[in-house]
Amino acid sequence: MNFEVPAGLNNIESHYFQIDDVYMFVDETLDLNQLDTSNIDEIVGGSARLYSKIGGVDFSDIEKISVFAVSPSDKEYRKEMFYQEQIPFRTISEIKLFNGLADFSEFIVDNKMDIEVRIKFRTFSSLSMKLDLDFSYLIFKK
Numbered sequence: 001m002n003f004e005v006p007a008g009l010n011n012i013e014s015h016y017f018q019i020d021d022v023y024m025f026v027d028e029t030l031d032l033n034q035l036d037t038s039n040i041d042e043i044v045g046g047s048a049r050l051y052s053k054i055g056g057v058d059f060s061d062i063e064k065i066s067v068f069a070v071s072p073s074d075k076e077y078r079k080e081m082f083y084q085e086q087i088p089f090r091t092i093s094e095i096k097l098f099n100g101l102a103d104f105s106e107f108i109v110d111n112k113m114d115i116e117v118r119i120k121f122r123t124f125s126s127l128s129m130k131l132d133l134d135f136s137y138l139i140f141k142k
Contacts, residue, residue, distance in 0.1 A: 002053075002132045003117065009125040011063070017117045018070070027111050029139060039141045043108070045099035046136035048082040057129050060089050063122045067097065067133065069104035070114040078116060079104050082135060097135075104137075 003017045026043070030036060050065065051057075064085050071077040079102035084095055107113050117133065 042103035043105040048097040048135035051094035069107040
């Protein structure tokens, strides 16, 4: 999943990037494991990383990042899937995110989910960034 962060964003407020209709492959995962939706107890974040395929991105400008599952019917209702609050000042090629503990299975509708990425910068963002977010999830059965 990819999104673009424009140049010139300030460090005073957090900036939000909405990515709608992210295909989740839940049906395929359940079929592969011979389960159905009635067997699902909860779905939580597995692992995640933020990076740029084209390179040249200085992630040291980012102070904090959070990734939320967002309700398709009420955009104010969300649960944190992943986060990172200790991004080093040195130049790194990717940001590894911690998983949140929230069950976000209720946000998956027709195998799709809306996701919001929240970024807080340390300084004004000087360059636009084309970012990629790769993540996995864990399905717990009853």
